[in-house]
Amino acid sequence: MNSDDSSANADLQQFDDYMKLLSGALGHADREIPFRSYSMGLILPGERKSVEPMSAQIDPRNVRKTHQSLHHFVATSAWSDEAVIARVREAVFPVMQAREAIQAWIIDDTGIPKKGKHSVGVSHQYCGQLGKQANCQVAVSLSIANTFASLPIAYRLYMPNAWFDDEHADRRKACGVPSDIQFFTKPQIALQQISEAVSAGIPKGVVVADAGYGNTTSFRDGITALGVTYSLSVQAATSVWRPGEAPLKPPKRRAKRGRVPIRLKRTAKRHPISVEDLAYELPESAFKQITWREGTNKALRSRFAAIRVRPANGDMSRSSPREYEWLLVEWPREREAPTKYWLSTLDESMSVDDLIKASMLRWRIERDYQDLKQELGLGQYEGRSWRGFHHHATLCIAAYGFLLINQGGFSPFGRTRVRLAQPTIPDDFRPRGSPG
Numbered sequence: 001m002n003s004d005d006s007s008a009n010a011d012l013q014q015f016d017d018y019m020k021l022l023s024g025a026l027g028h029a030d031r032e033i034p035f036r037s038y039s040m041g042l043i044l045p046g047e048r049k050s051v052e053p054m055s056a057q058i059d060p061r062n063v064r065k066t067h068q069s070l071h072h073f074v075a076t077s078a079w080s081d082e083a084v085i086a087r088v089r090e091a092v093f094p095v096m097q098a099r100e101a102i103q104a105w106i107i108d109d110t111g112i113p114k115k116g117k118h119s120v121g122v123s124h125q126y127c128g129q130l131g132k133q134a135n136c137q138v139a140v141s142l143s144i145a146n147t148f149a150s151l152p153i154a155y156r157l158y159m160p161n162a163w164f165d166d167e168h169a170d171r172r173k174a175c176g177v178p179s180d181i182q183f184f185t186k187p188q189i190a191l192q193q194i195s196e197a198v199s200a201g202i203p204k205g206v207v208v209a210d211a212g213y214g215n216t217t218s219f220r221d222g223i224t225a226l227g228v229t230y231s232l233s234v235q236a237a238t239s240v241w242r243p244g245e246a247p248l249k250p251p252k253r254r255a256k257r258g259r260v261p262i263r264l265k266r267t268a269k270r271h272p273i274s275v276e277d278l279a280y281e282l283p284e285s286a287f288k289q290i291t292w293r294e295g296t297n298k299a300l301r302s303r304f305a306a307i308r309v310r311p312a313n314g315d316m317s318r319s320s321p322r323e324y325e326w327l328l329v330e331w332p333r334e335r336e337a338p339t340k341y342w343l344s345t346l347d348e349s350m351s352v353d354d355l356i357k358a359s360m361l362r363w364r365i366e367r368d369y370q371d372l373k374q375e376l377g378l379g380q381y382e383g384r385s386w387r388g389f390h391h392h393a394t395l396c397i398a399a400y401g402f403l404l405i406n407q408g409g410f411s412p413f414g415r416t417r418v419r420l421a422q423p424t425i426p427d428d429f430r431p432r433g434s435p436g
Contacts, residue, residue: 025083034073049377075388088401099409100146104361107209112379120175123160142193154193187219217313231344231359236276239312272312
């Protein structure tokens with residue numbers, strides 16, 4: 001036996017051991033074979049990771065039978081996504097943490113372009129993959145990460161509000177949307193995912209997310225209430241108090257009758273300003289050139305300023321000022337204006353270098369989601385149902401977890417690809433919809 005055969009056998013044995021570990025969460029033994037087959041189909045090379053092309057790769061002599069089995073497993077079978085992902089966590093966490101402690105909980109949403117209007121949750125909305133408004137589905141995820149890898153531990157389809165109009169009841173029913181599913185904004189979905197992760201005892205990291213989440217005051221407040229720190233991007237218009245300033249205390253009651261004032265006050269002389277305006281007020285000496293990590297071709301560096309401020313959003317409904325947080329400002333020397341802002345509840349004693357490194361950890365999910373989509377077909381599910389959408393994503397996450405284990409905690413596509421035996425596909429096989 002040559003070394004390639006030996007490596008392939010070792011990979012296959014490791015894959016089978018991993019499948020057995022996860023199969024206990026499926027509920028029935030008859031789900032184990034299609035689970036293994038679907039997961040293998042996602043890992044094997046191939047342009048499309050939808051059911052029919054994978055069926056041809058797995059069992060090219062019995063494509064129809066395999067197709068029926070896999071389609072039933074992903075679209076109809078009532079196994080628990082949460083239970084399977086919990087098993088993935090149990091398997092992958094020790095490997096990731098052997099490399100480095102968990103540093104971040106990354107909130108992100110990913111867009112999946114769609115041509116039709118019948119797939120669950122599809123709507124004309126912003127699609128990050130395309131960088132514009134488009135017909136797509138959007139899913140919100142929570143991933144745990146260190147500098148070596150990230151792993152999604154929660155994945156939930158965002159359902160636009162229009163899907164809950166009475167006139168769309170038939171469409172929800174056709175897609176199998178559970179009756180208890182209600183409209184939630186993306187920050188609300190993300191906060192629920194964070195809450196469930198806290199309850200599950202997941203090793204905590206700083207929550208990082210883009211301004212679509214950081215701009216939402218209730219999202220930031222909710223994270224703090226759960227006992228988790230954050231470093232969230234915010235828009236330039238986000239209001240804060242200048243260092244050392246705070247809103248006025250509630251005024252004293254002038255008359256003996258009436259309610260006691262309890263709300264904070266602002267005046268024409270004492271009021272918050274935008275983070276952008278504050279950045280312009282900072283002296284040149286406040287900005288330092290800092291390198292936060294090595295990129296593919298060069299070190300990544302920019303100019304940053306970090307100061308302690310009180311966020312001002314929602315002040316007028318409060319009776320006490322908000323606690324101090326970090327305001328981090330990025331202003332590259334070659335740019336005429338600041339480019340990014342973050343608010344962070346990381347400890348006051350943290351060095352500015354470490355604050356920046358933590359805030360920048362969101363790059364990890366952008367790279368790893370590219371692998372999940374391009375290599376494992378996260379966005380290639382062709383069914384229309386709620387269950388199928390989430391089952392396919394769970395299986396992609398499970399496959400990704402195996403590759404992380406196989407690669408020893410490194411991003412799974414940064415090294416030699418795992419080798420699993422693949423049957424020869426007949427020359428005359430043509431998946432539905434293919435040219436010719």
